[in-house]
Amino acid sequence: VSDKAEPRQGVMEGGGAYNRNSMLQAAGMATALPFLEKAALSVAIEPGSHPLVIADYGSSEGRNSLAAMRLAIETLRRRIGLERPIFVFHIDQPANDFNSLFGLLNTDPSRYALEPNVFSAAVGRSFYEKVLPPDHVHLGWSSYAAQWLSKVPTALPDHFYPAASGAAARADFERQSAQDWETFLSLRAHELQSGGRLVVVQPAFNDDGGVGFQHLMSHANEVLIEMVDDGTIKAEERARMVVGSYPRGRRALLAPFEPSGQFQQLIVESCELSVIDDTAWAAYERDQNKDAWATHHARFFRATFASSLMLGLTNASAAEERRAFADQLEARLKQSLMARPAPMRSYVATIVLAKQ
Numbered sequence: 001v002s003d004k005a006e007p008r009q010g011v012m013e014g015g016g017a018y019n020r021n022s023m024l025q026a027a028g029m030a031t032a033l034p035f036l037e038k039a040a041l042s043v044a045i046e047p048g049s050h051p052l053v054i055a056d057y058g059s060s061e062g063r064n065s066l067a068a069m070r071l072a073i074e075t076l077r078r079r080i081g082l083e084r085p086i087f088v089f090h091i092d093q094p095a096n097d098f099n100s101l102f103g104l105l106n107t108d109p110s111r112y113a114l115e116p117n118v119f120s121a122a123v124g125r126s127f128y129e130k131v132l133p134p135d136h137v138h139l140g141w142s143s144y145a146a147q148w149l150s151k152v153p154t155a156l157p158d159h160f161y162p163a164a165s166g167a168a169a170r171a172d173f174e175r176q177s178a179q180d181w182e183t184f185l186s187l188r189a190h191e192l193q194s195g196g197r198l199v200v201v202q203p204a205f206n207d208d209g210g211v212g213f214q215h216l217m218s219h220a221n222e223v224l225i226e227m228v229d230d231g232t233i234k235a236e237e238r239a240r241m242v243v244g245s246y247p248r249g250r251r252a253l254l255a256p257f258e259p260s261g262q263f264q265q266l267i268v269e270s271c272e273l274s275v276i277d278d279t280a281w282a283a284y285e286r287d288q289n290k291d292a293w294a295t296h297h298a299r300f301f302r303a304t305f306a307s308s309l310m311l312g313l314t315n316a317s318a319a320e321e322r323r324a325f326a327d328q329l330e331a332r333l334k335q336s337l338m339a340r341p342a343p344m345r346s347y348v349a350t351i352v353l354a355k356q
């Protein structure tokens with residue numbers, strides 16, 4: 001966790017840690033790339049020389065965005081040639097580690113900025129607000145970001161991860177998620193050009209309501225309880241630790257489009273569910289390196305969720321305390337996983353929308 005950045009709901013671990021520990025998101029995102037390519041082939045392109053605009057909503061530190069942006073740029077280039085400028089906007093919360101993002105855009109060997117006539121910029125503002133001018137975006141992309149809610153509606157007694165909670169208050173998260181999805185879509189509909197496309201890939205419930213990461217989340221929940229039991233954190237701190245992330249299955253993603261098939265000038269082109277297997281588990285089965293498997297998942301968990309959990313700490317702005325909490329959490333989670341290893345399966349949904 002970066003010592004400088006204040007923790008915020010949904011902000012990933014800084015100092016490039018998310019870039020180093022987001023292979024799971026990369027695997028989920030990869031299932032959506034064929035949809036992105038198809039969308040880039042279908043986007044309406046007006047004649048002329050003014051720039052084409054790609055927006056990456058929820059870019060974090062950018063490692064996973066590189067492959068998606070490169071594919072989008074290469075596909076558009078097949079249609080417009082090399083001369084016409086392409087503008088890429090990376091949007092994320094103000095507390096995001098934009099330094100790592102810019103570092104990557106300037107130095108990574110696979111950076112898309114090596115392409116001629118491609119320009120990039122970042123917007124440090126929530127995607128629950130207007131982030132780009134109206135009728136501006138040709139191609140929108142959002143990967144593993146839209147499941148982060150605009151706020152945590154309530155505390156939960158039994159679990160830090162709302163989708164794994166059995167409490168009645170979980171219904172508040174479902175409502176918040178439905179409301180936020182409509183807000184997100186309305187804002188993006190406004191920003192898209194007519195004939196533009198928006199591709200959103202995010203963690204999902206499967207069609208039977210099953211949730212991914214179940215195994216990892218219950219280990220982490222047990223670890224937090226253990227930390228209360230031995231006095232590492234206080235019970236009231238644990239009670240405040242709720243992650244504001246809620247997956248959307250196909251039913252929830254499609255709900256705003258019922259019954260007319262249209263929502264705010266947006267129509268659905270496709271909505272697909274994929275199962276993401278635990279690639280680190282396959283490596284473990286091959287080499288029996290349990291330590292490597294558990295480290296992989298404990299670091300993924302820390303990079304993705306620790307900043308949000310830290311908001312529950314009484315002294316949440318003290319960098320030392322935050323770091324100590326994250327270190328403890330990661331170490332204990334690793335031990336817990338090593339004691340009971342099991343593959344971690346997850347689900348991801350990709351929805352493709354066209355603006356009329």
Ligand SMILES: C[S@@+](CC[C@H](N)C(=O)[O-])C[C@H]1O[C@@H](n2cnc3c(N)ncnc32)[C@H](O)[C@@H]1O
Pocket residue numbers: 009010011012022025026029057058059060061064065091092093096125126127128142143144145146148149150304
């Ligand atoms: C798990 S990361 C995904 C990063 C990258 N797109 C990927 O696929 O690996 C989620 C990102 O969404 C961002 N995010 C969450 N809520 C947001 C909001 N309201 N506005 C903008 N970005 C947000 C977080 O700050 C975080 O950087």
